[in-house]
Amino acid sequence: MQPFDPVNFRGQFQFFQHNPGWVYLDNAATMHKPDVVVNAITSFYQRNNSNVHRGAHTLSQNATRAFEQARDDIATFINAGARQQIIFCSGATAALNQIAFGLMHTVLQPGDRVLITALEHHANIVPWQLHCSRFGVTLDVVPLDTEHKVDQQAFAELLALKPKVVSFSHISNVLGHIQPVAHMISQAKATGALTVIDGAQGIVHDKIDVQALDADFYVWSGHKLYGPTGIGVLYGKTAALELLTPIFAGGEMISEVNFSHSLFNILPFRLEAGTPDIAGAIGLAAACNWLQKINSEQVKNYKAMLLKQFFAGLKKIGGLDILSSPVHNAGIVALNVQGEHPADVAELLNQQAVAVRGGQHCAMPFFSQLGLAGAVRFSFAPYNTEADVATSLQALTQAAEILTA
Amino acid sequence: MTLDQLLTDTKPALSQIYAEDLPELSQARDWQSKYRILMQLGRKLPPIPEKMKQPSLLVKGCESRAWLMHYYNQHQDQHFFVLDSEARIVKGLMAIMLSLVNGMSNAELKKFELAHAFDKLNLKPYLSQSRGSGLNAMMARIKDCCR
Numbered sequence: 372m373q374p375f376d377p378v379n380f381r382g383q384f385q386f387f388q389h390n391p392g393w394v395y396l397d398n399a400a401t402m403h404k405p406d407v408v409v410n411a412i413t414s415f416y417q418r419n420n421s422n423v424h425r426g427a428h429t430l431s432q433n434a435t436r437a438f439e440q441a442r443d444d445i446a447t448f449i450n451a452g453a454r455q456q457i458i459f460c461s462g463a464t465a466a467l468n469q470i471a472f473g474l475m476h477t478v479l480q481p482g483d484r485v486l487i488t489a490l491e492h493h494a495n496i497v498p499w500q501l502h503c504s505r506f507g508v509t510l511d512v513v514p515l516d517t518e519h520k521v522d523q524q525a526f527a528e529l530l531a532l533k534p535k536v537v538s539f540s541h542i543s544n545v546l547g548h549i550q551p552v553a554h555m556i557s558q559a560k561a562t563g564a565l566t567v568i569d570g571a572q573g574i575v576h577d578k579i580d581v582q583a584l585d586a587d588f589y590v591w592s593g594h595k596l597y598g599p600t601g602i603g604v605l606y607g608k609t610a611a612l613e614l615l616t617p618i619f620a621g622g623e624m625i626s627e628v629n630f631s632h633s634l635f636n637i638l639p640f641r642l643e644a645g646t647p648d649i650a651g652a653i654g655l656a657a658a659c660n661w662l663q664k665i666n667s668e669q670v671k672n673y674k675a676m677l678l679k680q681f682f683a684g685l686k687k688i689g690g691l692d693i694l695s696s697p698v699h700n701a702g703i704v705a706l707n708v709q710g711e712h713p714a715d716v717a718e719l720l721n722q723q724a725v726a727v728r729g730g731q732h733c734a735m736p737f738f739s740q741l742g743l744a745g746a747v748r749f750s751f752a753p754y755n756t757e758a759d760v761a762t763s764l765q766a767l768t769q770a771a772e773i774l775t776a
Numbered sequence: 777m778t779l780d781q782l783l784t785d786t787k788p789a790l791s792q793i794y795a796e797d798l799p800e801l802s803q804a805r806d807w808q809s810k811y812r813i814l815m816q817l818g819r820k821l822p823p824i825p826e827k828m829k830q831p832s833l834l835v836k837g838c839e840s841r842a843w844l845m846h847y848y849n850q851h852q853d854q855h856f857f858v859l860d861s862e863a864r865i866v867k868g869l870m871a872i873m874l875s876l877v878n879g880m881s882n883a884e885l886k887k888f889e890l891a892h893a894f895d896k897l898n899l900k901p902y903l904s905q906s907r908g909s910g911l912n913a914m915m916a917r918i919k920d921c922c923r
């Protein structure tokens with residue numbers, strides 16, 4: 372285990388050398404990629420490229436070995452019980468679509484209920500809406516409390532309606548609040564529900580042990596964990612994965628095809644139709660292996676320190692509505708300059724080379740409940756610096772000044 | 777408030793923007809002044825009252841919500857518009873755009889190219905892509921009003 376050294380860490384990201392003037396605080400949207408990830412992808416294409424699972428030739432066997440090694444590495448990274456519990460897909464959105472589609476008919480029958488929360492990303496709302504409405508399944512939504520956290524009392528009450536599936540995010544992409552996932556999972560399980568965790572933001576914040584968490588599914592996107600875009604992971608317990616009807620059909624996912632019917636292959640292949648993102652999987656595994664060597668507690672503490680400095684600086688800027696709470700926060704701050712549209716604030720920050728996101732962050736229902744047009748979101752990563760914090764605070768002060776002048 | 781009244785109030789605001797603010801904008805030295813001018817510009821357009829903001833007026837494809845109303849004077853072959861946006865910078869840019877096209881004939885409007893016009897005014901560098909897309913959506917909606 373290597374100690375975490377912020378300067379050395381940042382030095383591994385060439386992006387910053389190519390964009391020296393920028394302060395990048397849009398990490399919740401996507402993260403930058405360290406050299407080890409870029410090199411793993413390049414090296415695969417330059418040296419080992421071949422399709423997997425298909426060729427009789429040695430090159431294909433080598434590519435297959437590298438791809439399956441990536442699955443093993445990722446299984447280790449999240450402490451999955453077995454390698455076939457790692458299903459490669461294009462990202463959290465694809466995984467949630469597979470789960471929502473895949474549980475209809477096998478688990479969810481007309482008249483059944485699914486429970487989500489009011490804090491979800493569209494990726495954990497719309498697939499359920501789409502498939503529930505076609506299947507006569509009712510979708511319930513846990514409201515938020517006054518601190519914009521999932522109302523635990525209401526959660527308990529809605530669980531009493533016996534939803535067959537409960538799906539919620541580990542960490543809110545809008546506010547950065549860390550949900551009491553372990554508690555919510557155990558409550559949901561006590562009623563017999565299947566549990567689905569949207570780990571798109573959770574995976575990068577904490578060391579995830581899926582066996583300890585004990586959810587049936589935990590899904591995430593590689594690009595929010597220093598990995599490439601186009602690859603993600605649908606983790607499921609074996610019994611839970613067996614319940615899923617594949618959303619995609621095609622090559623590799625079947626063991627026998629004739630024109631009257633096909634026999635599905637075993638896991639994980641049953642849920643991985645078509646040529647997978649081989650280089651993406653290898654790149655993501657490189658990210659996981661690299662992260663495992665770095666002291667994750669120190670990384671977390673460093674990010675918490677940046678966040679603390681940022682919150683302290685915000686206090687000195689008047690006229691802000693801060694939506695995020697500093698406690699149980701994974702490094703995301705959503706705020707508004709009072710009376711101003713987030714798009715204007717984000718644009719004025721952009722002019723000052725501070726990259727943030729302004730808008731609704733794919734969480735329209737959340738903002739409509741609050742009657743807000745959206746928010747400006749600052750999201751921090753361990754490669755950010757104290758100087759980044761200072762620059763962004765200055766830029767925000769300047770933006771607020773221009774807007775309220 | 778009626779559409780007539782909004783149209784009547786919008787016209788002089790646009791003339792003023794064209795005659796006074798655009799030259800001022802091109803003289804502005806630093807980005808702060810540019811953005812201050814842009815935001816003041818937007819304020820000159822009369823806002824569309826909340827009650828009149830029917831969903832059908834909403835222009836899709838903008839990051840912030842924007843609305844467009846239209847009137848075509850058939851006798852004189854002239855298109856007139858009223859617009860509003862909840863974001864001020866975008867509203868300023870839309871106001872400039874409108875100052876260029878308001879009152880155009882059908883043929884003129886069809887021919888109008890926003891990128892070209894902004895280029896001529898040296899405004900293109902200030903159109904980042906995201907803002908550009910809201911503007912482009914508004915422009916497309918304006919062009920849809922052509923006969």
Ligand SMILES: Cc1ncc(COP(=O)(O)O)c(C=O)c1O
Pocket residue numbers: 399400461462463464465492494495540542543544569571572592733
């Ligand atoms: C909480 C959450 N869920 C799901 C997603 C969707 O991820 P992707 O677009 O990578 O599929 C995101 C990404 O913004 C997210 O933050």
